[in-house]
Amino acid sequence: MHMATTLTINGExxxxxxxxxxxxxxxxxxxxxxxxxxxxxxxAQCGACTVHVDGKxxxxxxxxxxxxxxxxxxxxxxxxxxxxGAKVQKAWLEAExxxxxxxxxxxxxxxxxxxxxxxxxxxSDIDAAMAGNICRxxxxxxxxxxxxxxxxxxx
Amino acid sequence: MNAPNSFSRRTLLTGSLAxxxxxxxxxxxxxxxxxxxxxxxxxxxFAPNAFIRIDETGRxxxxxxxxxxxxxxxxxxxxxxxxxxxxxxxxxxxxxxxPNDKLYGNPxxxxxxxxxxxxxxxxxxxxxxxxxxxxxxxxQAAASQWGVEPASCTASKGVVAHAASGRKxxxxxxxxxxxxxxxxxxxxxxxxxxxxxxxxxxxxxxTPDKVNGKALYGIDAILPGMKIAVIANCPVFGxxxxxxxxxxxxxxxxxxxxxxxxxxxxxxxxxMWAAKKGLExxxxxxxxxxxxxxxxxxxxxxLRKTSQKDGAVAKSDGDIAKALASGDKFxxxxxxxxxAHASMEPINATVHVRPDACEIWTGTQIMTRVxxxxxxxxxxxxxxxxxxxxxxxxxxxxxxxxxxxxxAVKIAKQVDYPVKVIWTREEDIQHDVYRPVYRDQITASLVxxxxxxxxxxxxxSAVLARWLPPAFQKxxxxxxxxxxVDAPYDFANFHVxxxxxxxxxxxxxxxxxxxxxxxxxxxxxxxxxxARKAGKDPIEFRKSMLTKNPRMLAVLNQVAEKSGWGQPLPxxxxxxxxxxxxxxxxxxxxxEAEIDDYGEIALRRITSxxxxxxxxxxxxxxxxxxxxxxxxxxxxxxxxxxxxxxxVQQSNFHDYRMMRINExxxxxxTVVKSGEAPGGIGEAGVNxxxxxxxxxxxxxxxxxxxxxxxxxxLLAAGKKA
Numbered sequence: 001m002h003m004a005t006t007l008t009i010n011g012e013x014x015x016x017x018x019x020x021x022x023x024x025x026x027x028x029x030x031x032x033x034x035x036x037x038x039x040x041x042x043x044a045q046c047g048a049c050t051v052h053v054d055g056k057x058x059x060x061x062x063x064x065x066x067x068x069x070x071x072x073x074x075x076x077x078x079x080x081x082x083x084x085g086a087k088v089q090k091a092w093l094e095a096e097x098x099x100x101x102x103x104x105x106x107x108x109x110x111x112x113x114x115x116x117x118x119x120x121x122x123x124s125d126i127d128a129a130m131a132g133n134i135c136r137x138x139x140x141x142x143x144x145x146x147x148x149x150x151x152x153x154x155x
Numbered sequence: 156m157n158a159p160n161s162f163s164r165r166t167l168l169t170g171s172l173a174x175x176x177x178x179x180x181x182x183x184x185x186x187x188x189x190x191x192x193x194x195x196x197x198x199x200x201f202a203p204n205a206f207i208r209i210d211e212t213g214r215x216x217x218x219x220x221x222x223x224x225x226x227x228x229x230x231x232x233x234x235x236x237x238x239x240x241x242x243x244x245x246x247x248x249x250x251x252x253x254p255n256d257k258l259y260g261n262p263x264x265x266x267x268x269x270x271x272x273x274x275x276x277x278x279x280x281x282x283x284x285x286x287x288x289x290x291x292x293x294x295q296a297a298a299s300q301w302g303v304e305p306a307s308c309t310a311s312k313g314v315v316a317h318a319a320s321g322r323k324x325x326x327x328x329x330x331x332x333x334x335x336x337x338x339x340x341x342x343x344x345x346x347x348x349x350x351x352x353x354x355x356x357x358x359x360x361x362t363p364d365k366v367n368g369k370a371l372y373g374i375d376a377i378l379p380g381m382k383i384a385v386i387a388n389c390p391v392f393g394x395x396x397x398x399x400x401x402x403x404x405x406x407x408x409x410x411x412x413x414x415x416x417x418x419x420x421x422x423x424x425x426x427m428w429a430a431k432k433g434l435e436x437x438x439x440x441x442x443x444x445x446x447x448x449x450x451x452x453x454x455x456x457x458l459r460k461t462s463q464k465d466g467a468v469a470k471s472d473g474d475i476a477k478a479l480a481s482g483d484k485f486x487x488x489x490x491x492x493x494x495a496h497a498s499m500e501p502i503n504a505t506v507h508v509r510p511d512a513c514e515i516w517t518g519t520q521i522m523t524r525v526x527x528x529x530x531x532x533x534x535x536x537x538x539x540x541x542x543x544x545x546x547x548x549x550x551x552x553x554x555x556x557x558x559x560x561x562x563a564v565k566i567a568k569q570v571d572y573p574v575k576v577i578w579t580r581e582e583d584i585q586h587d588v589y590r591p592v593y594r595d596q597i598t599a600s601l602v603x604x605x606x607x608x609x610x611x612x613x614x615x616s617a618v619l620a621r622w623l624p625p626a627f628q629k630x631x632x633x634x635x636x637x638x639x640v641d642a643p644y645d646f647a648n649f650h651v652x653x654x655x656x657x658x659x660x661x662x663x664x665x666x667x668x669x670x671x672x673x674x675x676x677x678x679x680x681x682x683x684x685x686a687r688k689a690g691k692d693p694i695e696f697r698k699s700m701l702t703k704n705p706r707m708l709a710v711l712n713q714v715a716e717k718s719g720w721g722q723p724l725p726x727x728x729x730x731x732x733x734x735x736x737x738x739x740x741x742x743x744x745x746x747e748a749e750i751d752d753y754g755e756i757a758l759r760r761i762t763s764x765x766x767x768x769x770x771x772x773x774x775x776x777x778x779x780x781x782x783x784x785x786x787x788x789x790x791x792x793x794x795x796x797x798x799x800x801x802x803v804q805q806s807n808f809h810d811y812r813m814m815r816i817n818e819x820x821x822x823x824x825t826v827v828k829s830g831e832a833p834g835g836i837g838e839a840g841v842n843x844x845x846x847x848x849x850x851x852x853x854x855x856x857x858x859x860x861x862x863x864x865x866x867x868x869l870l871a872a873g874k875k876a
Contacts, residue, residue, distance in 0.1 A: 036368015138785025
């Protein structure tokens with residue numbers, strides 16, 4: 001019915017049938033059963049669906065799956081295997097950032113991408129990288145703290 | 156609990172992350188054909204009551220009567236039980252309780268409901284007794300095995316010991332023997348001085364699975380054969396479906412079925428994308444009904460008119476008429492808008508309807524109501540409805556309603572496979588039960604620089620009259636006036652009235668911070684305006700009327716010191732204070748903000764001092780205040796749902812804005828040590844933000860705002876108060 005799409009997701013090659021314009025988010029959640037990446041708004045306003053494509057943080061809710069064919073996708077389920085991701089996860093728990101946690105997959109993916117490219121971010125780097133991620137529980141103060149801890153390797 | 160028909164996913168983090176805590180959230184997947192069974196397997200375990208299950212390995216599973224929506228209650232409730240149980244904290248696991256009002260009904264409401272910041276308040280004594288009773292039975296079991304007096308044994312960290320003989324038995328070794336013990340009738344609970352878990356900043360039990368995508372929210376339910384549905388509710392409140400042309404929709408690849416309900420249409424597809432595309436391809440004609448012309452202006456005209464009526468008297472001390480006839484008179488009306496909840500997890504419910512049963516997977520604040528309403532919609536007995544509770548991606552009061560489950564049941568009834576019904580963000584914003592509009596009128600008189608008379612009339616929706624009818628008595632909504640009758644100040648002549656004013660066409664519901672949101676805002680705005688009228692500093696003015704409220708006075712003194720109150724500030728920078736008695740916690744907050752020449756607002760610093768009695772988990776208390784402040788400030792800065800042609804005009808985060816990290820200032824929360832019974836904390840921060848910010852703006856600009864959200868146009872440089 002559709003052309004098979006091949007992606008490298010979390011180090012594994014996956015092939016599946018999906019309409020080319022179908023956003024990556026729904027491929028992950030509804031076809032591959034990987035529910036760690038969250039649906040929040042569907043219009044790239046909240047960042048809950050953030051994943052890495054070739055190491056960069058992108059919003060999977062508006063990213064057609066055809067645009068990432070043959071590229072490397074990393075999701076929250078696997079980000080702990082990257083050095084920045086592992087540091088962020090650890091710092092998140094130590095600073096007890098999380099409340100409901102629904103947005104935190106996206107927050108962690110955004111923070112991990114930030115640290116991978118900017119190992120020692122200041123407040124304005126953090127604001128610039130994280131302002132696209134909404135947290136309704138209001139954990140922003142701790143997110144900032146945890147990113148700094150992760151950067152300093154104190155956690 | 157390894158029930159054979161359930162799938163349990165447990166994670167034990169290792170290495171430097173090792174917390175030792177296990178978390179057992181079950182996603183009860185089953186092989187097809189198995190009968191659905193509500194969880195809670197007690198076989199082979201010490202199960203002294205509804206809350207505690209200890210098996211022969213010592214694994215200690217605590218059943219959670221309250222739900223986890225981010226407020227940290229699973230960890231705090233567990234600490235309360237484990238404290239009196241003297242459990243080994245590293246062996247504690249938590250599990251969602253099944254729906255059962257008799258076993259798990261919140262003692263305050265008699266319903267299995269999580270709301271009003273009362274999980275710890277309501278369960279503080281019952282759960283301590285439950286823990287202590289179980290401990291006593293374990294000690295009895297050991298003592299009888301050893302042939303010694305129970306009083307000669309001690310228990311600690313999951314082990315009973317007999318010091319005189321040096322013998323020890325673990326709770327696991329005692330589990331089966333303890334099950335045969337008679338529970339003591341009147342068990343002693345600990346002196347708070349002996350607490351080892353309560354009062355410690357214990358690491359949360361639910362967060363390790365929230366950093367790696369493993370935590371399961373309702374929206375993450377996946378079942379064999381499940382399809383996804385997207386819903387379109389009638390855009391006008393109270394409207395119905397007219398005609399539906401599904402010829403294009405059914406041709407969309409992956410679309411399985413179009414379901415037409417009375418007031419909504421749903422498309423079921425292989426995945427969300429197909430369902431969404433199918434919905435877009437539908438041609439729906441709505442019978443919009445009588446509300447199709449209503450606008451925000453109509454709602455406010457009606458509320459302002461209704462608010463002129465005399466209200467039902469909720470409290471009246473002294474002689475208010477006489478007091479208001481003398482002194483310097485003050486009158487003001489404060490107005491608050493409709494607000495949507497916008498929890499990050501959009502509304503969803505997964506349902507499988509079978510000929511004689513109905514199974515539900517969702518995250519709800521009101522499990523038993525979901526069960527009974529689903530039973531009605533499915534046409535099966537209540538005991539044939541299984542509710543599988545999930546973690547909530549935020550609740551904030553929206554998930555105190557069963558409407559999304561009822562709609563999902565009606566959709567799932569049309570097919571024989573499980574259906575996950577997901578609301579798009581647009582549906583979530585436009586088909587909420589909204590925080591009501593309120594109009595709060597305060598009339599006061601000043602004599603010798605103090606309030607001599609205080610008359611406060613609240614006009615707004617009676618959410619309780621709909622949600623819990625027996626609680627609505629004598630025309631008074633006890634939620635809407637909660638922190639109005641409970642004002643912290645010494646007002647000798649004090650009068651509170653309530654006027655029920657249901658907004659035209661717009662459904663209302665509980666919204667984080669509930670009634671105290673309107674009360675604390677009106678009271679604290681009026682107190683600032685009165686202080687200015689009296690020529691006094693806002694904090695000094697409040698302190699002069701807190702002489703009978705030592706806990707409030709103490710936090711106010713501390714926040715003045717910690718916030719640098721009184722220290723000089725640049726032009727157009729101000730500090731504003733808020734004190735509040737809501738949810739039996741005593742909180743004083745100072746917001747410092749800068750208002751630029753265009754009226755834009757920058758938050759500079761927030762300081763809050765909290766006396767919530769015994770803080771079961773002080774770090775959770777801090778986190779709830781930090782987050783609550785941001786939730787409230789988001790509303791003050793941006794929050795308003797408006798209506799045009801009977802429809803909600805906002806639809807997503809671009810026009811229903813949230814505060815973001817770049818707008819978040821430093822927040823310093825101090826939790827005061829106290830021996831008083833615990834207060835509520837999950838909503839308190841929400842109350843504090845708006846009045847403290849509004850009063851900071853008042854200090855910075857002289858403009859006395861009386862409506863939310865904040866209107867920047869009134870704050871541009873050169874505007875006069």
